Amino acid sequence: MLRRTLALLTLLALPTQVSAGEEVIAGLSQNRVAITATFVGSEILIFGAVKRESPPPGTGDLNVVVVVEGPSHPVTVRRKEKRYGIWINTDAVKVDQAPSFYAIATSAPFEQAISETEDLRHHISIPRSVRLVGEAGTAPDIESFSQAVIRIRSASGLYKLEEGAVEVQQDTLFNTSVTLPSNLTEGEYTARIFLTRQGAIVSEFETQIEVQKVGLERWIFNLAHERPLVYGILSLVIAIAAGWTASAAFRLLLRS
């Protein structure tokens, strides 16, 4: 139902589209990612098809752009400068909008898969999704701070653009996989799938992925933040017990 409405809205929004009548339908291998103690990352398969009422129009190549985005938190970016002979943090800028995770997979080179206008409108490319909204910095060259966010997160595998990673079969079926690294932030992730023709978005599909710490990890994290005193005492008790047990066990091992 929702999908229909969405498609309808898309149709209304783009009344001049030649290729109207094409709709993207997609599914994910999992809608929940559990961060456990042994979490080493996860791979999500995204697959789907293009639904048509009529035969495909022959205009332009059909492309698929898949975007998986993590929750956005403000980030304070600090820059080091040499002061008194050592490198210390000086300027700081608050980047209000920076997704904790951002992966783009396309079926063709990015510029070819989606036009500049559509990118601007839907905030698809990485530089478009890291934004400085408010004025919250001390440095004159604020741009370089948001670039630093992109650079640092790309280096740690949190931001990535994989051109050609979406496989499209016979202009109808497509599939790709997005690897979530082990250093994930928990929260609600969104997966957006765009169907484009000649760089213009024809249809859009959106779904959520829940990323959560579970079990012991969840419990420890909650306790530490909600009842810190209890947590502190508990960590002391556990550490003392563990230390004492380990030494007792080792002594026993030596004696036998």
Add this chain to the structure above:
Amino acid sequence: MQIYLPIAEVSVNAFLLLGLGGLVGILSGMFGVGGGFLMTPLLFFIGIPPAVAVATEANQIVASSFSGVLAHFKRKTVDLRMGLVLLVGGLFGAALGVQLFNALKAIGQVDLLVKLSYVIFLSIIGSLMFVESMRAILKTRGGAAVPTRRKHTWIHNLPFKMKFRTSGLYISVIPPLIVGVFVGILAAIMGVGGGFIMVPAMIYLLGMPTKVVVGTSLFQIIFVTAFTTLMHATTNYTVDMGLAVLLLVGGVIGAQIGARIGVKLKAEQLRILLAIMVLAVCAKLGLDLLLEPAELYELGAGGH
């Protein structure tokens, strides 16, 4: 085996942590030092955020000193009265240290504070130890001379005198209080027990008999680091239980092995080895501050 640490929010190899704990444990067993001042910088090197490393290390020290202090209680080598005076100072110092830590954290300078403190202390301790053990090696070759201790210093003229029976001392409470405060600040900022400062201070400054020094300092360290752990846990949420337990298990076993190796080796040569290691860690930390980092920018959580 990768393990996800819930508070540090990083994935680390569990065996690496056990190994690190074991390695530092062996060293601390061999040399009879706490090992906090080696462990915390090593945790920085493997990518644990400094704030988490410091708080968690405080937690670990409580546990690793626990069995030690029990043994000293059994042997009656703890000067409880002196321990309590040191403790009062220590708690005050730790509270002060955590305040400073949090204030600098808010302006993004806490990493600098921690690393700078380490560079300063490791360089002083490392070079003192190096020089002293070099001298000891030379001395054993050329006949030993027994150092004489001064009997009366300005310290004995301060007010608020108190009787410390176990130590056989009648001195002012001001010097032990100051020593306590200083050690407390170090515990909060650096995640160390501070034994390496307190033990020499107790022997040379306060003139305590050597046999009660270790037990008394351990007694003070346990309560000060426990307090520090609670302060960090309640204000910064940076104590990682999982990390502490892994380091501890490795550390406790390592310490037992180290103690057995230690008795078989010559003390001066051991000391020089430790001194070199301390200086190496210090040099690495120092170079990180002096050389231009590859990435000038750094991401911090949230805004202020």
